[in-house]
Structures are given as C-alpha cells and as structure tokens.
Amino acid sequence: MTVEQGEARPEEAVPGEELPATVPGVRVGKEPLRELPRDLYIPPDALEVFLETFEGPLDLLLYLIRRQNLDILDIPIAAITRQYMGYVEVMKELRLELAAEYLVMAAVLAEIKSRMLLPRPPQVEDEESDPRAELVRRLQEYERYKNAAEDLDSLPRLGRDLHPATAIVPEVPRESPAPDVSLDDLLMALADVMARAEMFSHHHVQREVLSVRERMSWTLQQLNSEHFTAFSSLLRPEEGRRGVVVGFLAILELIRESLLELVQAEPFAPIYVRARA
C-alpha cells in the first residue's frame, strides 16, 4: 500500500483529466453530480460531504470509471489507481474516518498495477491471466445491485407514491337510557364467576363454613357510597362454588334490605355495586 502513496498528492490526484461538464449517471443523493473537484481543491467540509456520498471503495471506483465514460471491462488501471489513491490520501489528510475497506482496495489496486507492469510469462494464457478480472467482476456485480437499488427506489411505494385507503369503523352507536338490572343479568354475572370458580375448584383450600351474614358484613366493608365496585369482585372464585353462592346470597340479601344499589349500563355489561349512602 505504501507503494503509491508518495506518488499521488491531493493536488495532482486528478490532474488534467478531461472531464465532461456533467457526469452521466452519477448522482449525489437525488441530484446528478454536476461537477467534480477537478483539482480536488474544494473546502474540506464540502469534500467530506462529497466523499460521504460514496458507498465504499467499489462505489468510488465505479464513479471514477463512469465519469470518464470508460468501459468497466477496460479499466486503465494505472490512471484509476492514481486517482483512487488521490482520494484516499485526501481522506487521510482530512482525518476523515476512513473505512478499512478503502485501504484494502488501495492495496488491491496497487497489486494489480504492479502485476500488470511486470512482463508476463508467455505460457500463462488462461482467463485468469488478466489480474483485473476479479476486480472487474466485483465492480460489475456491485454495479448491478447499485442499479437495482435505484430501480427499487423508483418503484411506487407506500407512504411516498401510494397511500393505503383507510376508512374508520365506527363503534356501534349507543345512546338511550339504561335498563334496570334484571335478575337474569345478575344470574349471568353469577354464571360468569361460577365458571371461573370451576377453574379453582381443584385447589379447595378449605371448606370453611361461610354464613350469609358474615359475608354480608364483609361485603359491606368492601363497598362505600362514593365509588362503584365491580360486582364480580365481590364474588371470589377461589372460594369455590359454595363460597360464590354464599357471596351471591349475601348480595341479594343486602339488596333486599336496601343497603346496596346495583347499576348495569346495558345487558351483559359488568354490574357495579355501591353502598347506599
């Protein structure tokens, strides 16, 4: 890698290249790149931005090749290497964070160049003989996907070119007075809790005797007149079927004695209980 470094100072990195005014097919972001730093003397900040537009060494190389309208299969290795090294040098001088890949590529280029300068033994004639072959393959391969990425970007896509059409689904309309809480509804709630109680039945912690009265006191203690309490929370499934029945009877009794009031918003909605003030 040290081979080339002395040779290419930034100022002369791309000297005297015949550059087209615009660079066909080369884009920086969305905009076609209009002009290049011919002598690489551009403000460091701008250069940084310029270099950041490259997606790595292959991209930079492709750029160097394309901007001279060269065939990718016919890279003038010496010239390209010199230019490439120029950019790498600049990046190093600016202490840009230089990805290791750039240095690896520099080494690869230097090696190809040196091999091409060496006299070739005449007997080596197979297709691997051109030391550029692997580089060309990688460049082509990369270019295919670079173009594919552009194609992908130009496909119509959701959120940019297309928008999914969405309509709101309204809730089922609801207005009108609440029905009285019927015994049926109460039974349904009971059934709900009983069903859950079944799941606990195998625990059977203790079959303590629960009197309805005791349970009424307990229930009253759970309630106050300011807040509603979920009916189902007064029935404790873990006590099993029997405990739930006792709890239910306690509530019925409290209602009968006008100590509780029940509220249910609509059929099958949860029932709430509150102590009468």
Add this chain to the structure above:
Amino acid sequence: MTMPPLKHILEAALLAAGDALSLEHMQSLFPDTDRPDKPRLRAALLELQQDYLDRGLDVVEVASGWRIQVASGMVPWLSRLWEEKPVRYSRALLETLAVIAYRQPVTRGEIEEVRGVSISTTIMRTLQDRGWVRVIGHRDVPGRPAMFGTTRAFLDHFNLKSLDQLPSLGELRDLNELHPELDLGFPDTADAAGPDSPARESTDG
C-alpha cells in the same frame, strides 16, 4: 395538471389520512390561487355523501373535522375482520380510560383509588401513545401529580362530537368481553338484546 373533481380529491385525502380532516386542513391542500372556500368544500363533501348513499360508506362530521367511515349498516359484515389478530384492550386499560373520561382531570392516584388497584405504567403509556389521553395539568398538592384528560382523538374514535355525548361508564365496555362460553345451563339470551339496546345512565356522582 388538470384538477380532478373536488370531491374526488377530498375522498382521496380523507381515505389517505384515514382520519378526520378539518376544513382548514383540506383547504391547505390546495395552492393559494386555487383554494376552495369552506362552502365549496362542504358542498363537495355532501356530494360525496350522496354518492355513498347506496354504498357501505359514510361521510360524517366529527369533532376534529370530516371523515369517511364505514356505514353502520355494514359493520355487522366486518365483525370477523379482525378475528385473526385481535387488538383488544385489557379490561384494566378500558376501566382506566373510562375513569379518565368521566372524572377528568384526574390524577393517577385518583384513578387507582376509584379502581381499587394500582395502575401499571404500561397502561398509562399505551393510552398516551394512542393519543387518547394526555397530561392536562398538575394537581396543586404535594408531589404535584399529573392530571390526565382525554383528547379529541379519543372523541373521534368513539364517534363523539363532545364529551357530553359520552354514554355511561358501563357502556364503554365491550359486550364480547363477557365470557361467551357460559355453559351453566342458562338460556342463551344473547339474541334478545340488540346492540342498540338502550343504555344511558349516569354512574358518576
């Protein structure tokens, strides 16, 4: 660029937004030189409404503007649409939301007091992320707890123009959350109760 009929632009905008748009917002879609005034917008929206009459769609005005929604007659056909991936809020979340809706402004401590259980941070975050609930101030007591209230998005979701259209607490609950697999021999009364069965009760003190 020739301009498509106004009603088609509005239709596309409302469907793309997937939400209500105010008349002002609709106006802002147009260049200054070609900005329809509100009566024209209204007229176009009403035209759209007409077009939708025999279809499953509706154009309605809600608190934050106009929106396109599926006509209520169509809703029963969609009941199975989300069966595969139910995004259903937990009971705890719905209860919390209800308390906030009815008692706003309300602090977290007050919600917890009403519900009798502590409220997970996740629930409060979900409600705020959803845009239904936001902090609307701080109670002037030690610790200055945040007070929560509901948002326009909340009203829109429930198809309400204002808070006083809110039904009773109990109604906010989903009927389906009642365990449907009750098999304790009770007669199935589900058919007896229509979804529109009346329910308006102020459970709030």
Add this chain to the structure above:
Amino acid sequence: MTMPPLKHILEAALLAAGDALSLEHMQSLFPDTDRPDKPRLRAALLELQQDYLDRGLDVVEVASGWRIQVASGMVPWLSRLWEEKPVRYSRALLETLAVIAYRQPVTRGEIEEVRGVSISTTIMRTLQDRGWVRVIGHRDVPGRPAMFGTTRAFLDHFNLKSLDQLPSLGELRDLNELHPELDLGFPDTADAAGPDSPARESTDG
C-alpha cells in the same frame, strides 16, 4: 339481514382494514352458508376496480392480498396532507435491500462482499424492524451465519405481487469480450474464456 352487493362489502372491509386482505380472509367474513368462492370475489374486486377508474382510487393485488389505495395520480394533491416528507431511504439501505431481494437467501457476509463495505447493524435492524427482511435460516458453514430473505411486507410496500415482478437485474459481461486493442498490451484471451462466466459466487462470511 339482507346482503349488500358483494363489492360493497369488500370495499368496506378493505377500507376498514386499511391494508391488504387475502381472498381467504375475505371469505372468512361470510357465514359458512353464504361464502363466495374465489372467482366470485375476484369478479367483485374487478368490478370495484372499474368503479374506481375515474376516481383517485385503485384496487390492486399485492403479495399478501388485495388492497385499496389512493392512486399515484392523486399524490400531487395530497403532498401537503402530511407535515413530514415521506421517508427517503439511504443508498446504503437500498443497496442492502436490493442485494437481499435479488440474492436471497443471503448472509450478511455475502452482502458485504457484494457491496465492498461492511454493513451497519442499524441498517439490518431497520430492515427487520420495518418487516421487510427476516432471517430465513442459517448457512451450514462455521459460525452458522443467518441467511436473510425478504418478506411479504416488503413486496406489499413496493406494490409488488411477487419477487419476479422486481425489475430485472443488469447483465454481467465477460472481461474477455473486450476488444484486444483496448487492453494494455495483453494478448487477446477472448478465445480462452468460457461463454458464461458465473454470476453467482458462494462466499462464506
């Protein structure tokens, strides 16, 4: 409940979903006794397509089913609908996505080999978070690196029905096609080269 026209039910369902629905999913909306078969569904969707012709809407089939979308012709009118500009993806992300789309299943090492740079974890995570890319297996080599592939969501997002609708990849040419005089003094080796040099190369990461 009398049944509205099939196309209106589908329209309402697709708009309510706000996303693509598969034909199977559409079928599941109907009771067993009255379930339209797929040709009938297709016919209704094509009818809807006709209805939309002069409007700003499209009914299209993408990878995960059919969806209704605002046609791209309407987009100029909607550009001010959203505050933010649509997300623009970085070249690094698009190139990575392209390599995955065209060469799947592919490991991260293989992607890096093609692109000549290491790929940030952020990019892989973004692609996966967006649901466009997922791990579809592990290469049976030391380290068992994950192999990535694209998802239906990727196809949906790019308005594609299947991978073979992707624009075709450019050709690879052979170095030996080159005219000998352009070479830097090397003898012409064109005759020595095989006709189809392999485009695909297996490299382990």
